[in-house]
Amino acid sequence: DTEVTQTPKHLVMGMTNKKSLKCEQHMGHRAMYWYKQKAKKPPELMFVYSYEKLSINESVPSRFSPECPNSSLLNLHLHALQPEDSALYLCASSPGGALNEKLFFGSGTQLSVL
Amino acid sequence: DQQVKQNSPSLSVQEGRISILNCDYTNSMFDYFLWYKKYPAEGPTFLISISSIKDKNEDGRFTVFLNKSAKHLSLHIVPSQPGDSAVYFCAASANSNYQLIWGAGTKLIIKP
Numbered sequence: 001d002t003e004v005t006q007t008p009k010h011l012v013m014g015m016t017n018k019k020s021l022k023c024e025q026h027m028g029h030r031a032m033y034w035y036k037q038k039a040k041k042p043p044e045l046m047f048v049y050s051y052e053k054l055s056i057n058e059s060v061p062s063r064f065s066p067e068c069p070n071s072s073l074l075n076l077h078l079h080a081l082q083p084e085d086s087a088l089y090l091c092a093s094s095p096g097g098a099l100n101e102k103l104f105f106g107s108g109t110q111l112s113v114l
Numbered sequence: 115d116q117q118v119k120q121n122s123p124s125l126s127v128q129e130g131r132i133s134i135l136n137c138d139y140t141n142s143m144f145d146y147f148l149w150y151k152k153y154p155a156e157g158p159t160f161l162i163s164i165s166s167i168k169d170k171n172e173d174g175r176f177t178v179f180l181n182k183s184a185k186h187l188s189l190h191i192v193p194s195q196p197g198d199s200a201v202y203f204c205a206a207s208a209n210s211n212y213q214l215i216w217g218a219g220t221k222l223i224i225k226p
Contacts, residue, residue: 004157040123042203042216043158056213090157100146100207100214105157 006091006106014114015081021109023074023091029104031097032074034066035090037108043090049074050097081113117141118206120217128225133191135220137204140185144206148214149178149189152201161202162189191222199224 004025013019023032031050035043048056049068057066063085065077074091088108094101119138127133137147145166150158164171164178164187171178177190191198204217 040219042218045213048213088155092157099212100209102148102160102163103150103158103214105159107156110155 004091004093004104004106006089006109008109009107010110010112012112012114013078013081015083017081018077018079020078021076021089021091021111023076023106024072025093025104026072027093027095027104028071029093029095030071031094031099031101032068033092033094033103034064034074034076035092035105037088037090047076048099055097056099078111081111083113086111086113116218117144118204118215118217120202120204120220122220123218124221124223126223126225127194129196130193133189133194133198133222133224135189135191135202135204135222137187137189137217138185139187139206141206141208141215142185143208143212144215145209146207147178147180147187148205148207149176150203150205151198152203152219158203194222194224196224196226198222 007022034046037043046060047066052068063080067075090108091106092103148163149161151161152158162176180187201219201221203219205214
C-alpha cells in the first residue's frame, strides 16, 4: 500500500460548525504533515508530526487543531473557521523524520467555509 | 522574500516536443531539490529530485539539471505527452531539519 488516504474529499461547513479531516497511511512512514493550498499557490506547511510528536506548528490559528492518534493516523480538527480558510487541505507522509524527504501526498480535502 | 522562484506561471508545448520548466533560488544553503507534479483537485506527486553534489539526474523522460553557480535548476520532459499537462512545483531544502520551500508553480499545457 503506497497511498495516503484522506477523508472526506469535499467538506462544506458553516462558521459555527466543528468538523474533522482524517488522514491515513500504511507505508510505515514516521512523519506526517498537514498542508493548506489555495488555488494557483504552492502548498503551505501547517503542522508536522515526527514519530507521533508535534514537531512543527507554523503559527497556525488555534481554530485548527491537529491530532496524531498513532503512527498511521493524522486528524485535523476544525472549529469556528472563517471563509478565508476555504482551501484544499493536503495530508502527506515521509519515511523518516527529516523535513527534506520526499513527501507522499493524499488527494486532499476541498474545504468550503460558508 | 521568495527563496524559490518559478517565473513562468504557464508554458504551452506541442506534443512530442521538449518541455523545459525553470526554477531559480536565492539561498545558497539549499542542497536538495525536488520537482512535484499536480493535477487539479489532487495532491502533488513526487517526480524527480537532485542533490547539490550532482548536476544532472535522469529518470525516463524526465531530466533535472542543476547549475549551482547560477542558482538555477530546470526540468526537461522529452517527449512531452498530453498526460504531462499539470502544474509543476519546484521545492528546495537546506538540510534535514529545514522544511521544503516551494515555488509558485508552472502550469504546463501540452497541445495535441
